[in-house]
Amino acid sequence: MNVRQVTASPLVYAEMNTPIHEILRLMMDYRLSALPVVDDGRRIVGMVHLHALEMGEESPDLTAVDVMTSEVICVGEDESLSEAAWLLVQRGLDVLPVVRGGVLTGLLARADLVRLYALVG
Numbered sequence: 001m002n003v004r005q006v007t008a009s010p011l012v013y014a015e016m017n018t019p020i021h022e023i024l025r026l027m028m029d030y031r032l033s034a035l036p037v038v039d040d041g042r043r044i045v046g047m048v049h050l051h052a053l054e055m056g057e058e059s060p061d062l063t064a065v066d067v068m069t070s071e072v073i074c075v076g077e078d079e080s081l082s083e084a085a086w087l088l089v090q091r092g093l094d095v096l097p098v099v100r101g102g103v104l105t106g107l108l109a110r111a112d113l114v115r116l117y118a119l120v121g
Contacts (some may be wrong), residue, residue: 003084006079006113007098013038014048015066016084023064024053034107036097037064037071042104044097047055074099075108084108 013036014023026034027050037046046068053067074097075084084096088110098106 001081002077003079003081003108006081007077007108011104011106011110013042014064015039016045016063019060020048020053020062020064020066020067021060023048025066026071027049027053029104031111032095032107034093035070036104036107038104043074043102044074044099046103047072047095047097063085072097076100077105081113085113 001018004111012026012030014026014041016037018037023035027033034047036044037048040046046064047062048068052069059066073087073091073093075087077098077100087093088096088108094110096108097104098108
């Protein structure tokens with residue numbers, strides 16, 4: 001089974017000028033601890049992590065570009081689930097952006113793998 005077959009929907013992300021209060025709302029609505037930040041072509045330019053938002057709560061004028069990390073670990077749509085799971089565990093991540101040709105196509109969260117395991121055993 002590959003990543004594309006279990007990628008979460010709908011596609012959720014922030015743009016570089018998205019205010020942090022909107023990013024926090026998206027994270028809460030979709031139960032994510034991190035959110036990719038994309039440019040106009042939906043290419044990933046960073047990730048915003050929940051702990052960065054908590055530190056930025058004192059400055060409501062901040063946007064995604066102000067609190068994002070630029071180092072992003074992604075996985076391709078055709079990668080195996082075992083490779084993606086290894087990346088999640090090895091790097092201590094909760095969310096992996098899924099890309100095709102550098103363009104964001106989905107998110108794979110640890111919770112997605114847990115749900116899959118619960119369904120198929």
